[in-house]
Amino acid sequence: MFETLPAPKLDGIIALMQAFADDPRAEKVDLGVGVYRDEYGRTPVMRAVKAAEARILEAQDSKSYLSLAGDRAFLEAMETLLLGGSVPGARVAAVGTPGGTAAVRQICELIKRARPEATIWVSAQTWPNHLPLIAAAGMQSRPYRYLDRESGALDREGFFADLEQMAAGDVVLLHGCCHNPTGVDLSLQDWAETAALIERRGMVPFVDMAYQGFGVSLDADAGGLRHLAARLPEVLVAASCSKNFGLYRERVGLAMAVVEPGLRDTLAGTLAGLNRQSFAFPPDHGGRVVSTILGDTALRHGWQGELDAMRIRVAENRRALAEAIRAETGSDRFGFIAAQNGMFSLLPLAPAEVETLRDKHAIYMLGDGRVNMAGLNAETIDVTARAIAEVLQAR
Template identity: 40%
Template sequence: MFANIALPASDEIVELMARSSKDERPFKVDLSVGIYKDANNNVLLMKAVKAADQQLANAGRNKSYVGSKGDLEYVQLLQELTFANQTVTGYVSGVQTAGGSGGLRAILDLIKLANPEAKIWVSDPTYANHIPTIKAAGLAYQEYPFIDKKTMTLDESGMFKTLEKLGENDVVLLHGSCHNPSGLRLTLRHWQQIAQLAKSKNFLPLIDTAYQGFADGLHEDAAGLITIANTVERLALCVSCSKNFGLYSDRVGAAYILSPTQAEANTAQAQLAIMSKATYWVPPSNGAEIVKTIFKNPELKKLWSDELAEINVKIKAIRAKLCAAFRQYSGGNYFDYILSQEGMFAMLPATEAQMEILRDKYAIYGLNNGRINLASIPEQNIDYLVESILTVTRDDK
């Protein structure tokens, strides 16, 4: 049965995590996976998450199945957060999913059902799991320009020239805020332009929101989504709680559809539930219960939002210190682009070969495309990190 199957392509991030874990060099800096680490280089367990988890344990929660739509109270509360408690035009329906990636897959399966000829447009570059998930759903994809690799800034002209050519068989996958991997920022003006193009060209916006709260704040980071939702008749949205709650392994997410009628919204919700049922039957409940407990307790919700804001401040401080170190050691301002970005990530102007040199010779682990996770940079390692990067890349700058 399985004798002639080929080995699949390796998952770069998982492979690097394993490789880094075996690297015992004391100066190692692992910036490969998107997690936030505290000053002691430990993955942070947020105080509100710990308290909510303990409350649930004390209450003797059961481990029964949830329905195929998931916990709809959680789904509604997460929707309110994602839309910053603002009412939008149309009807929103949703289901609980196994992380944001599970939500994306359910939405893609729904798109496949609705229009097998649909093409998914992703930014160049995009999150590492986007294209494999699109392929697994049996849909075609194409890339739209996003980053100018010479300046490491937004390729605004290239992006809009491409979007202007799209039509009703196209789906544009957008990052709600804090673009992964580039950290590039779409301004409100950009979102307004995209919204108007989606309306006039009739393409479907599909928004992946995984970093709400890591740019300008929980409410502010919803501005792009709300702008589009109040302009178009239909959009799709997948949401992850991995980053802003630190619930990485609990796989907490949701998928939503905005529709012009309640009947269409209800049908979309029922189909999303069936799409998920064919992969993992029902979603995991533990992480969603934690999120729901935090949302329903004003003290825990404030504790969580305050801690998230503190994390955001710390990441921005690392971004500023990193940029200052690049100025100091390079004698120039090329790396100032880092300050104009947002969220956990930035991209280095490095080739795949140079990223391998950084890993092999300097024990600095980033992705092949140059992505590094700023939220995992120990402050005491900034000088070493910058000097190493410049040593490897300065020949090209």
């Protein structure tokens, strides 16, 4: 049966992780994998998560099935965190999913059921997994312009011109904040213009929120989503708690549809049905950790402090790397790094230059120049800046 099965292509990130692990050089620097790292390169369990887990361990008296949508307390807490009261609860249908990845997939499946002929538009550079997830649901995707490689900022003209080309009923996938891989976010003004354009042309926005709290603040990072939800009749959302709660391997996320109140129950039932036919019940533990933290004043306060510290560390690394490259090169070409949000930036380096950084300097980043700013620390910032300057000089 399997003789004709093509050998799977090795995922670029997984291959890079393997190459890094196999590299014997002590000075190696990992800027590849997309998880938060502290200054020692660790991804620790957050203290608020440990405390919530202790409470759950003590109090939980059953592991029986919950509903197909998952734990109600988790969904309500996340609705508030994401939407901040911008729309009445009667407009919101949501189900738990195994991480943000499955949330993206379930929303694509939902679109397929409602409008299989729709195109899902994605930013030209996007999280690499968006494309296979859309294709796996049997939907077609097309790119819209987003990053201006010269300035490292939004290509506003290209972005809005491409939005104008989309057909009514098409879906626009937008990153809620901390765009992966570019680090370029829409300003509130951009979000307002986007909402007005989407309203005028009749598309449906689909917001992927994987880094709430890593950009500016929990509320500011959700500002664009809240604006869309308050203004437009339909908004789709895929959210992940992997990064902001550090719950990566617990697989916790949710798929949400904000619709007119009369459609809410249909959407809730359809999303639950989609869960049923793929994994049935979403994992519970991570969601319960999240609702325990968000539902307790002290735990929530502690969690926000830990999240703030992660965000500040990444922002500080951005500022320091931009400054160090400026000092090494005498140019502000990489100054955009300091102005962007979240863990990722796309460095304007050719694939051969990325290879030189890896082979000669033991600095690992993705082939397209994506770096994870959390992978840097006080020691490696200068080393990295010097290596980048050397590579640029050889141009």
